[in-house]
Amino acid sequence: MSISTPFSSNGLTYQSSKSRSFKRHFSYHLISQVQVTTVPYAIPLPSVYLSKPKRFSKERFKLVTASATPTVETPKISFRGKNPKDVNVLVVGSTGYIGKFVVKELVKRGFNVTAIARERSGIRGKNSKEETLELLSGANVCFSDVTNLESLEKSIENLGMSVDVVVSCLASRSGGVKDSWLIDYEATKNSLLAGRKFGAAHFVLLSAICVQKPLLEFQRAKLKFEAELIEEAKKDKGFTYSIVRPTAFFKSLAGQVELVKDGKPYVMFGDGKLCACKPISEPDLASFITDCVSSQELINKILPIGGPGDALTPLEQGEMLFRLAGKEPKFLKVPIQIMDFAIGVLDFLVKIFPSLEDAAEFGKIGRYYAAESMLIWDPKTGEYDAEKTPSYGNDTLEEFFQRVLEEGMSGQELGEQTIF
Numbered sequence: 001m002s003i004s005t006p007f008s009s010n011g012l013t014y015q016s017s018k019s020r021s022f023k024r025h026f027s028y029h030l031i032s033q034v035q036v037t038t039v040p041y042a043i044p045l046p047s048v049y050l051s052k053p054k055r056f057s058k059e060r061f062k063l064v065t066a067s068a069t070p071t072v073e074t075p076k077i078s079f080r081g082k083n084p085k086d087v088n089v090l091v092v093g094s095t096g097y098i099g100k101f102v103v104k105e106l107v108k109r110g111f112n113v114t115a116i117a118r119e120r121s122g123i124r125g126k127n128s129k130e131e132t133l134e135l136l137s138g139a140n141v142c143f144s145d146v147t148n149l150e151s152l153e154k155s156i157e158n159l160g161m162s163v164d165v166v167v168s169c170l171a172s173r174s175g176g177v178k179d180s181w182l183i184d185y186e187a188t189k190n191s192l193l194a195g196r197k198f199g200a201a202h203f204v205l206l207s208a209i210c211v212q213k214p215l216l217e218f219q220r221a222k223l224k225f226e227a228e229l230i231e232e233a234k235k236d237k238g239f240t241y242s243i244v245r246p247t248a249f250f251k252s253l254a255g256q257v258e259l260v261k262d263g264k265p266y267v268m269f270g271d272g273k274l275c276a277c278k279p280i281s282e283p284d285l286a287s288f289i290t291d292c293v294s295s296q297e298l299i300n301k302i303l304p305i306g307g308p309g310d311a312l313t314p315l316e317q318g319e320m321l322f323r324l325a326g327k328e329p330k331f332l333k334v335p336i337q338i339m340d341f342a343i344g345v346l347d348f349l350v351k352i353f354p355s356l357e358d359a360a361e362f363g364k365i366g367r368y369y370a371a372e373s374m375l376i377w378d379p380k381t382g383e384y385d386a387e388k389t390p391s392y393g394n395d396t397l398e399e400f401f402q403r404v405l406e407e408g409m410s411g412q413e414l415g416e417q418t419i420f
């Protein structure tokens with residue numbers, strides 16, 4: 001969800017950052033180690049992996065039965081052994097904040113990318129077909145409807161190709177109750193089913209670290225899909241997945257940059273230390289997701305991932321902003337109980353006016369991100385653990401804030417919900 005709502009710990013409007021070139025640093029080894037030692041739910045790697053597209057196996061079966069001479073089945077080579085240009089990657093959610101960077105990175109690494117998009121894409125459908133084609137340049141763009149399995153399958157069939165890997169960056173743009181189930185569960189599942197029908201042997205899912213403590217509908221919808229994806233890989237050893245659970249995106253923390261620049265106070269809940277995160281940039285996350293497409297080391301795992309450096313509380317983010325802006329720090333501390341009160345009122349009103357369901361959900365989303373850290377949750381200690389939250393990439397929030405202070409937020413996307 002680009003929803004600007006969820007990932008702000010400070011409860012204001014969120015915006016995305018501009019694209020640029022980045023140097024990256026990453027060690028699979030490091031991530032694997034962290035994974036094994038810190039993530040109790042990491043799943044062991046299968047030792048052998050062979051893809052077997054259904055479409056092709058049927059054709060081969062026909063050939064074998066038609067021939068009088070016995071033929072020896074040669075095992076299919078995994079797509080991981082192929083040249084990227086021969087690997088067909090289907091991206092759904094390709095026009096989102098992260099999805100478009102994932103498409104760009106996959107194209108850069110030479111994969112044969114097909115991006116599924118809506119005819120009007122982007123926030124409030126602001127992009128025309130032509131703009132979407134421009135946005136996703138380098139990829140084949142297929143206009144289709146991920147919410148309708150039949151039409152999605154038809155669209156893929158019309159492409160006349162098999163699929164090796166599906167990457168899903170789908171997310172409800174609103175975070176509303178029904179939309180979350182429609183997109184974070186159903187449409188994502190449609191992508192799995194359609195991808196499998198045309199041979200997909202691997203599925204990379206962009207999820208969220210917050211699903212480890214699910215209190216919101218979109219988290220429950222994501223978790224349901226995660227469970228079914230894992231089940232699919234258990235049933236078919238030739239199918240694998242990578243579930244990527246990132247911490248906060250930069251855009252989710254940028255809502256107050258302009259305010260601070262204009263001399264306004266930085267607003268935070270409680271003492272500004274109720275939560276923390278290790279923010280990750282969209283190019284760094286896109287790079288990690290692309291690693292998941294072909295790296296054997298990242299299969300059949302749930303992969304929490306943050307950006308470089310220490311975890312930052314809202315107070316630290318505010319202090320950083322004032323320092324970069326060259327202003328005297330000024331904080332407005334809002335008691336978290338105000339949100340609890342508002343949520344209580346909305347929950348009561350929903351019983352009388354069911355149409356307020358989404359408003360109540362947005363209140364809960366705001367409350368969640370005001371108090372819950374976007375870090376690994378340790379159920380044993382009952383605390384979030386920054387040390388155990390793996391880091392990836394080079395881009396820092398400080399550089400991002402500096403850039404936004406200098407260049408402004410113009411041209412950067414606001415999410416659909418800007419409720420706080």
Ligand SMILES: NC(=O)c1ccc[n+]([C@@H]2O[C@H](COP(=O)([O-])OP(=O)(O)OC[C@H]3O[C@@H](n4cnc5c(N)ncnc54)[C@H](OP(=O)(O)O)[C@@H]3O)[C@@H](O)[C@H]2O)c1
Binds near residue numbers: 092145
């Ligand atoms: N924000 C954060 O800090 C944060 C942190 C960790 C994890 N996450 C997770 O990251 C994921 C992606 O976030 P994002 O910000 O990249 O999402 P986003 O910008 O909202 O993009 C959503 C994508 O899903 C597509 N989509 C939504 N509704 C659709 C519909 N009805 N039919 C077809 N396509 C639809 C959108 O297509 P259109 O362009 O056509 O609308 C877009 O491509 C989410 O699951 C989120 O929970 C976010």
